Amino acid sequence: MSAISSYIFRIIFLIRKETLTILKDPKSRAVLIAPVIMQALLFGYGATYDLNHARFAVLDLSRSDASTQLLSHIEGSVFFERAATLSSAAQIPEMINSGKVLFVLSFAQDFEQRLNAGEQAPVQIILDGRNSSTAGAAAGIVGAIIASFNQSLNSDVLLSNESNLVIERRAWYNPNLQSRWQIMPALIAALSMLQTLLLSALSVAREREQGTFDQLLVTPMTPMQILIGKSLPSIFIGLLQSTFILLIIRFWFEVPMNGSPLVMYLGLISFTIAAVGVGMSISAVSLNMQQAMLFTFLLIMPLMLLSGLLTPVSNMPEFLQVATYMNPLRFGIDLVRRVYLEGAGLQQVAFDFVPMLVLATLTLPLAAWLFRHRLS
């Protein structure tokens, strides 16, 4: 038997053993599939900025045709639902403070007269600023409805000088203004990373805790063989989970995919390898599973925050932006989003590969070295 085939045979035996240990444990088997699907569904339904039947109140002092017409446009949308009709301005603070409504629309007495006279006819929106992003979104949508109402009136009178810019930006690649579209593709990278990181972080730590790692180190296997044999199952499981999420997004939430699956998977493979590298390094320094889990959870939070999953990286202070270069998730998310939504090709996302591959080439050999040289 040649040296190369004997080298590969040993790795195959280790892969087989790793896969068996993961699959034979009913607990870890359950953790592999169910939580990913659940989280993907939860995020899809729960984590959205989109307004859906947000409650508002109306104070219409004009009691005019114009105001009634405008209100019917607002109420006719799926976004809003009238919760109360007020009779005096004094009732407004109570409505907002108690959180009964997100905003109050107020029409002045002379609303219709001004409109008819071609003057500016202001509509006041009093927003609950405690929830700024939802309130902002509500203001934006009300503005948009009023703008289209303006056009339908074919009047040159501007009720509101709300800029259309925001709406236009949100509409790119996401014509229905759904933030679900923005968040979900990012989950293909983010959710699977959570598991691959934990799985690889536990792989060596579990063996150290149970004493089996020593048994492995006294065999003729080299650290590189152990590394490859332990990494491949984690990488494979990570990709499998990404595939599950991808399918849920594409077929359950019906977010259309514009990019090529080939580019998508090239990106996911490099991303998962980088994540497994980080996990393996954690595992190699940990003495037991508890430590490995602690390190992983300490790391997950900043990785998520600095990834651009929920907040754009460009809005972060300079030094944090630099720090994100060490975060494989930032580039994983960027790559997946652009390939999925924009249909970006390999050339357009080429740069995203660089930081991920650099991280993998640093962390994987580090982990292999640590197997034997961890300070005891």
Place this chain on the structure above:
Amino acid sequence: MGELTALVGPDGAGKTTFMRVLCGLLKPDSGSVTVLGCDVSKEPQEIQNRISYMPQRFGLYEDLTVRENLDLYADLHGVSKDERAARFERLLKITDLARFTSRPAGNLSGGMKQKLGLACTLVRSPELLLLDEPSVGVDPLSRRDLWQILQQLVEEEKLTVLVSTAYMDEAERCGKVFVLNQGKLLEQGSPASLTKLAKGLTYTVNPKPGIKARDIQARLIDAKDIIIDAVPRGGAVSFIKQKHAEVPQIEKLLNGDHVEPREEELEDAFMMLLREHEDAEGNAESAPTVSSSTAALSSSDQTAASKPVIRVQNLVRKFGDFTAVDSTSFGVGRGEIFGLLGPNGAGKTTTFRMLCGLLPASSGHLEVAGLNLRDARTEARGRIGYVAQKFSLYGNLSVKENLEFFAGAYGLFGKKLKTRVAEVVEQFQLDPRAQSGELPGGYKQRLAMAAGLLHEPEILFLDEPTSGIDPLARRMFWRTITELAQGGVTIIITTHFMEEAEYCDRIAIQDAGKLLALGTPKEVRELAGETYARDMNSAFIGIVEQNRAALKSEAEAKSKQNDGAAA
């Protein structure tokens, strides 16, 4: 009142289950148990208030200090602050832990942990104390201390103690002994009355010069129909014959060696009872055999002369300021059985891990099969086998999956792999489909051995392979080891059972990182001096204590000298 009672029996005899029933932690399926006049199944709480129970693995909080552990258990048992001061002082004094009150329990040695566990169990004065195998994995010195504490408590506080143990010398110290096996009570009585059961069956034989005691022992123990048990002891072999066997029959088996009667001991009676019971049940386990051939009596003595396969020179290992192994040197020849003995925390495991290449040495020279395994190429590691202290195969994989994985890791594949796995399964009588983690202790240990021998290594490392295993399983284990050694495999082994040192060609005794004695079991016994030469256990205690006393007086002399210089 004020009595020590022992429960003895092999693994799975039902000792722990019985104790848990006594405490009301388990409900009996039928029958009733009365403890201190109360029915256990009716008033478990009442009993738990009046007794103390120390389980096999006592729940010490490793991050808390000795003092904090004591306080915690005193709080749990509602011991008042006033009572505590006096009680703690006394407990710390008799357990000799007073010096370590501020040390975290996790940093104590195995023996000290057991003593602390006992102290925590005794924060209040119970009417009955139940101890479940308190001396498993504890070295002879700590074991002796533990029993001194127990006897002191029994005498001074009139404490009633029920203790389960695998050591017959411990059972001998008790007033009454119950022998259990597979859930059945085989016999009960005072140690003296039990010992009498083996009367007239016990003999000893001195091997002819140039023949190893363990080879005679192997031949005897294989002849199951006429011999109940045989162990090497003090250069000779002690054995128990079957009732129907005749002396000439045995002498014929030994090629005419003369056998002499010897005084019977409690252990003889115990082994006899177990064998009778197992034979009656028809489930006697036969020892795993390396080959079917009977042990050759003319085993060649070239081993010691051959070039050493392990060479250690001035080996040092430091952890920070602490020196775990201090300039240790020894060599081991091919086919030798080399025993590494020492109290808990003596540096045995550290030495062992360095030999196997799991830990780098701080300084010194280290050679295994001509190479340092730590940076040796993979082929060198392929020539050694390693069986760890704790069961360290994959618990949720089956026996076959474990074996196949390690066979693959050692470079076997295809047909060769299948044959070797089948061979060791056969040899160690394993069930290939059984889940490894669920195997009983003795079988786990067999599986670990099987995995370590798959690739037919030249050198086999065994770290405390017999701790927590019952006497029957230990006999079988050593039978396998002696067979391997005859086949030319070099064996390095650490153990807490000093009588097992008798199987070794040479032994080394370590304490506080230093090598105190090195030589054949006979040489080491002689080194210990006349008062300690009775058996290996007392020789060991003698050597370690003499050294500790010497170190202490040396330190005192030094400090005196310093005082003198200062004055």
